[in-house]
Amino acid sequence: MGKDTKRLCKWDKDDVKNDLKKLKKIVLPPTYICCKCGRVASDEDYLCKPEKV
Numbered sequence: 179m180g181k182d183t184k185r186l187c188k189w190d191k192d193d194v195k196n197d198l199k200k201l202k203k204i205v206l207p208p209t210y211i212c213c214k215c216g217r218v219a220s221d222e223d224y225l226c227k228p229e230k231v
């Protein structure tokens with residue numbers, strides 16, 4: 179698993195700051211929500227406990 183497939187759940191505020199462009203691509207459109215962290219992503223692979231919205 180490379181940096182590109184790092185789960186959004188594991189991102190901290192520095193990751194967000196450094197990779198805002200990538201974050202937008204991951205989050206939009208918000209198709210899945212993480213039941214554990216409350217984050218949303220376009221792909222379930224980015225979340226630790228994904229559930230379709």
Ligand SMILES: [Zn+2]
Nearest residue numbers: 187212215226
């Ligand atoms: Zn999560």
